[in-house]
Amino acid sequence: YVALTPDANKNLVPTSINFGYLDLQDVQHFLASMSQTLPQSLTAKLNALKLTGEIQSFASNIPQGDFDGEHISFNTHFTRVGIEPTKTTPGIANLSGVLNMQGKQGSLDLQSDKTSVRYDSVFAKPLTFAAMTGKVAFQKQTNDWLLLFNKVRLANDDVVLNLNGSIDILEKTKPVMNLSASFVVPQLKNIKHVKDCGKFINVS
Numbered sequence: 001y002v003a004l005t006p007d008a009n010k011n012l013v014p015t016s017i018n019f020g021y022l023d024l025q026d027v028q029h030f031l032a033s034m035s036q037t038l039p040q041s042l043t044a045k046l047n048a049l050k051l052t053g054e055i056q057s058f059a060s061n062i063p064q065g066d067f068d069g070e071h072i073s074f075n076t077h078f079t080r081v082g083i084e085p086t087k088t089t090p091g092i093a094n095l096s097g098v099l100n101m102q103g104k105q106g107s108l109d110l111q112s113d114k115t116s117v118r119y120d121s122v123f124a125k126p127l128t129f130a131a132m133t134g135k136v137a138f139q140k141q142t143n144d145w146l147l148l149f150n151k152v153r154l155a156n157d158d159v160v161l162n163l164n165g166s167i168d169i170l171e172k173t174k175p176v177m178n179l180s181a182s183f184v185v186p187q188l189k190n191i192k193h194v195k196d197c198g199k200f201i202n203v204s
Contacts, residue, residue: 017060024051024081053081053095070140073102088171089145090119095132104140110152121174131155134163143171149179160184 001019004012022030027046060074077098085091093116098109112132117123134152138145145168152163165179 013062015062017058017062019058020056022055022058024053024055027051048084048086050084051081052093054079055081070103075100085118085120087121088169090117090122092117106138108136108138110134110136129154129156145169158185 001017002014003016005015007013056077056079058074058076060072063071075098079096081095082093083091083095094112094114095110096112098111100107110132113130114128115132116126116128118126132152132154135150136152137148137150139148140146147167147169149163149165149167154161154163161181161183163179163181165177165181167179168176170176
């Protein structure tokens, strides 16, 4: 359901949105139905992400219908979500987990498998993982984002990687990474691929 409240100009604005299930490929229809209510800038940003996947539950609070992102709070459980990359943020496919957002900060609990990450400013090719678990907290700082990794585990056939630390996603420059990692190589015979790292990581 969508709860509507009159604003100062007596226009009805949404102050909460709650639902139990949503196929994100159908979200365009939802946005079209809300085109007279949602800010055009918000719908443009959502359309650019080309969202795919499913939301199993979603509960939000939008104080006074303010969609600027700094006051919205929500909690959602999602499966197989895909997001197109932008100039400053990575794209991802097949992401599952729980996302909690409180204005300028939030957290993501990862519960994913068969996930791929595309980040053209960092990696020359998409990275694929059979499993992705752990917690990522994030904070908005002016126009930049700080990501904090806590016991994030990335695994595929070649490597099991455990990450802790941070990544600063900056608006005007490349991301700044401060990460510590431990790793295991289950298939030692594949270690020869290390010499090809230059094909996957953009260094400048």
